[in-house]
Amino acid sequence: MTLMILPILLPLAGAALSTLFRRSLAMQKIIAVLVSAAILLSSALLLRLVLAEGMQVMYIGAWEAPFGISFIADTFSALMLLLTGVLGFTVTIYSLSGIDKMRQCYGYFRLLHILLMGVSGAFLTGDLFNLYVWFEVMLIASFVLMVLGNERAQLEGAVKYVVMNLLASVFFLIGIGVLYGKTGTLNFADLAFKLSTVTDHSLVNVSAVLFLLAFGIKSALFPFFFWLPDSYHVPPPAITAIFSGLLTKVGVYALLRTFSLIFVHDQEFTQPVFLALAGLTMLTGVLGAVAQNEMRRLLSFHIVSQIGYAIMGLAIFNAAAFSGAIYFIVHVAIAKAALFLITGYILATRGSTKLKELGGLLRYSPFLSILFFLSAMSLAGMPPLSGFFAKFALVKAGFEAGQHLISAVALAVGMLTLFSMTKIWGEAFWNERSVVGDAPRPAITPLTRFEHSMYLFPTLVLVALTVLMGIGAEAVFEITDRAAAELFNPTTYISTVLGIE
Amino acid sequence: MQLLLALLSGAFFAAGIFLLLRRSLVRLVLGLIFIGHSANILIFTADGLQRGAPPVVRDGQEILTQPYADPLPQALILTAIVISFGVFAFFLVLIKRVYRVSGHDDLDRLRETDA
DSSP, rough: HHHHHHHHHHHHHHHHHHHHTTOHHHHHOOOOOHHHHHHHHHHHHHHHHHHHHHOOOEEGGGOOTTTOOOOEHHHHHHHHHHHHHHHHHOOOOEEEEEOOHHHHHHHHHHHHHHHHHHHHHHBOBBBBBHHHHHHHHHHHHHHHHHHOOOOHHHHHHHHHHHHHHHHHHHHHHHHHHHHHHSSSOOBBHHHHHHHTOOOOOOHHHHHHHHHHHHHHHHTOOTOOTHHHHHHTTTSSSHHHHHHHIIIIIHHHHHHHHHHHHSSSOOOOHHHHHHHHHHHHHHHHHHHHHHHHOOOOHHHHHHHHHHHHHHHHHHHHHHHHHOOOOOOHHHHHHHHHHHHHHHHHHHHHHHSBGGGGGGHHHHHHHHHHHHHHHHHHHHTTTTTTSSHHHHHHHHHHHHTTOOOOHHHHHHHHHHHHHHHHHHHIIIIIIOOOOSSSSSSSOOOOOOOOOOHHHHHHHHHHHHHHHHHHHHHTHHHHHHHHHHHHHHHSSSSSHHHHHHHHH | HHHHHHHHHHHHHHHHHHHHHHBHHHHHHHHHHHHHHHHHHHHHTTTTOOOOOOOOOOOOOOEEEESOOHHHHHHHHHHHHHHHHHHHHHHHHHHHHHHHSSSSOOOOOTTTTTT
8 A cells, every 4th residue: 555655755755855965966866866766666566566466546544535535556557657667767877977967956856856756646646636736746847857957948948848738737627627517526436437427428528628638738649749849859868858758658648547437428529539639640740750850859759759659549449459559658658768868878979969960870889879779670660679569559459440541650650760760870870971081079078987887777778678578578468458458448447446336 | 606707717718818829928928827817717616606605514414415615626726726826936937037048028039949
């Protein structure tokens, strides 16, 4: 039971402790590493517990559902928490040298803790308004992380990011208001239970669309995605890595959760909308990426494109597609974070991430090149890496459900992803442009051996995970199949939370 | 009263959208604040309004009986107001910084980071 609350309490304690030690950066670093390792450990134990004993429910303040706030860890939530733990740990290690001293002094680690707390809370809560509160906790930390450093581009990007996310929060609130007016409850399970008896769907559909708007903006779905490529490339790559790995995924999680549990009674209305949005998100994202010539912007567009795949699983709406979508979320968070961490290393050693100014990386950093190649190919969906199995599961589910168009789009987008990845590979790694005549440009700030390993170790961990997820795909699919079955058939969820038979 | 609040919520939303569509940074913030207020009023009226009926079990009764004012929406908007207060405090500082750095408050000229 206490295990469930740890992913929230640990980062809270970490933030409080590092505020106490705000004059000692060394202590803050030690706290950050220890706390993120503890989060990783506790979330791994929680997943093990959930797999062994089934869904865990905790009533905060012992107010039973639907009266109080309940925290629920089913397989999907626990898996997402483990993902948070993995990304939190690797990015914390990376930040030891990947974030400059000025940002660290202005409370970088504290903000990272609060961000992780918000994300964990959003994955655990079983209450709609509490989900809003966790979203805000996560957002305010991400706002400050985005402007930390005070560069002009960061401030500009932050204006776009803050405005769109505040608008999304307002839509979320209005959706909550409409739904509460209709049902008089905010508990996920109780809402699902009460809405199953409602026959007039008009007001429910209104709030469904408001939730789609809110979570669509937060997860950067077409046509609400434009803030993401305008803002995600401005903070340091370590911050973008955690944003891309977790923030948009919380939006996708919220969509999957609400539209598989609460808004399930009018699928003729919701499923075509999701199918269209998923296809268009994939396409516009990847087309935007193909047109970019700067690594961070290119990868930011890919975040959008990949969100489409996860929503495709929701749109097909069967257990196999859900399983593929959950596997895909885990895969893409890891592979994408690895790519951003590699970009950060290139930025630190080469001083640029513009493809035209890079070249010869294969010759100068063969180890880095292997890491990039593996994560890029994983993102593009090459076997035997995790991306292949993720897309395979989704496309197979699509064809089996008779959704040929979306499956064809998914395959085509995979090809374009491969194209833009080979573009980075060809320009930055293979191209011998900067080799001709003179030696490679030296790193703008010479890195010590320790700093090198702090850059490369977390990246190696993430790349190893994407390889292992591919090779051991069957074991991972066992977990995601279970999570998908629980999502697709929510009667256990409802009866466990409400304590009814 | 309920109709009045519904109209007020709509008016706030309309004014907010109008301000959002302007080019000035300050109007952008004001617009977002208006839309936030509109959402709060909507939640306040969501479950219907009851005047002079506190949610207290009356003398001689075992359970709470209708009609009573639902306290939950009020708790919800209280939370939402506090959260938006913090967020807008941050946002005001942010636009002040943007104004200092860029020297103008014209949104159309904030295009450097656009894709």
